[in-house]
Amino acid sequence: MRGETAAHMIRRLRQAKGWSQARLAAEANRAAGLPDSLKRQDVYRYEKGKRTPREWLPFIAAALDVPVIELEQAAATGPQEKAPVTVADFLPETDPLAPLNVRQGRRIGMGDVTDLAGRVHGLRLADDFLAGGDLIGAALRELRSAVKLYREGSHAAEVGRALLSQIGELAQIAGWIASDAGRHEEAERIYKLGISAAQQAADTTLVGNLAGSLAYQYSNTGQAKEGLILAQAALEAAGEEAPPKARALYLDRVAWAHTKANEPQPAMRALGEASEALSNDSGDRAAPQYLYWVEAGELQVMESRVxxxxxxxxxxxxxxxxxxxxxxxxxxxxxxxxxxxxxxxxxxxxxxxxxxxxxxxxxxxxxxxxxxxxxxxxxxxxxxxxxxxxxxxxxxxxxxxx
Structure with a gap:
């Protein structure tokens, strides 16, 4: 792409591979033969144009399967228009899920992931009948336990990704419960941990759900601008290939964010797009289990609230x-x-x-x-x-x- 900066090129190529920033850092480390030298936050700074890769250019180029000369030319290009805001812009630089250098825990298998998935779904179903104040203790205990399992246990790459997805799902319901209990700062930290887990698992639909949930909290707690920016970034993160139920939900949250920002016409458009997305659900792209509750009646609720x-x-x-x-x-x-x-x-x-x-x-x-x-x-x-x-x-x- 003519005139493309290194920041834009790295981000574009990474997203084309479906990689998280943490995954790109790991692949560049593998190419350099220097484990854990390049961090996710370094990739974040490169993609925001806050820092130039310099000595890491050859290894990032190798990881992204692009000739190093192209990346070097891009690095020499002057500043461009400001990059759009993404979900990653809302995350802290430190990774709360970074594995311990020495893992002394037991070997984790798919059976452990399945057990965790059952407990996560049980907590989600309990939230249908109980309020945040009743469930917050159990939710936090489960989340702490799951994070400890991932950080301290040893597991194959496939198991690790599956475990990260379950941690992301658990963080979504735990964040929702914390928010319902009025513990908004804690909910924000939990949502961000979940986004990090979902990104590292390359689960874009789950990233959209978590980011949209945090955007919804922002919109409802006097942070209308941040809520709108993040709701739109969540929709973008999920992408056009997200299941129709997911897109309908994320568009609903965009509609609410526009409403709280006192923008009626964009809110109406987003409501219409949400309804259209749900009506296009042919079953070809199955929605994740955690979206079991998204149906036409729920869209009516949001429409009436708007x-x-x-x-x-x-x-x-x-x-x-x-x-x-x-x-x-x-x-x-x-x-x-x-x-x-x-x-x-x-x-x-x-x-x-x-x-x-x-x-x-x-x-x-x-x-x-x-x-x-x-x-x-x-x-x-x-x-x-x-x-x-x-x-x-x-x-x-x-x-x-x-």
Whole structure:
């Protein structure tokens, strides 16, 4: 490519091979015969143009199967336009999954990976019924145990990649649980650990899921700009070949990020693209097990939430009522959350009596749920009802809550 810099060339060729930055560092080390000399963070700096490879040029060229002269010419090229933001830009320079120099643990096999996968799925199913405050202890214990297994145990390359994928999946649900428990800084660290694991396993769909989950947290905790940038990077990381369910989910998160950034039109476009992606699911590209819950009804929920946030209650209320009419009442936390959106939409539609009745259901359902998400939604609902305090039904709900 004419005028391409070394930073762009290294990144382009690495991604064409489907390698993580850690994988490229390992391959360059192998070419140089110097184990562990080049680190993932070095590759990151090369790709961001913060540093020139110099003495590592021949070995990086060998790893990427490109003539060294091409990389040298690219290194001599002047600065170009700023490289797009990627998921890697949100990761710390140190690798929390770096194996110990001397592994003294037992030999890890696929049976261990299968056992971990079963526990991860069990934790995910438990999250359907229990809140973050109930599950955070178990989630953190499982994550610490899995990371220790990877860092201290010995295993074949294939087993190592499979174990990294399971650590990534575990980090996604553990991060979600930590966020639900209101432990946002801890959730951010967990998500980033998971992204690192998924990247090293070259699992782009899982990278997108983890990065999208962190973007969703950013959007909901006052970091709208960061949430939007990361949500778009997560969609890009997953790529066009991601399963339709995955693309639908990642587009939904982009829609929400645009909504929280007060960008209605891009939000609407992303919602439409999410629906189109899901409708194109022919089964040719099977979705990972962890996306079992992504279906048309969930997209309706996000659509209705976007309409509520953008103060379009005439579109939000019918959608929410349709979803709630068929929703599983045993999923207490989600039911309370969805009803909270309906209460707000009804208040925006100037239906204070109905809003009050719905708000009362939210209060009742969330009373014994150890979820920071529901607690925050209760505050939003009560705040929105304040302007109708003169309505007896509303006043009764507000007084009871107080």
């Amino acid at each position: 309409y509520t946030e953008l103060k379009r209650p005439l579109r939000a209320v019918p959608l929410l009522r349709e979803v709630l009419a068929r929703y599983n009442a045993t999923h207490t936390r989600e039911l309370a959350l969805y009803l909270s959106w309906l209460a707000v939409a009804l208040a925006d539609a100037n239906e204070p009596e109905e809003a009050a009745a719905t708000a009362q259901r939210v209060l009742t359902l969330s009373a014994d749920v150890a979820s920071e998400r529901t607690a925050e939604r209760v505050k939003v609902v009560l705040h929105r009802l304040e302007k109708y305090r003169d309505v007896p039904e509303v006043r009764e709900v507000l007084d009871d809550a107080a």
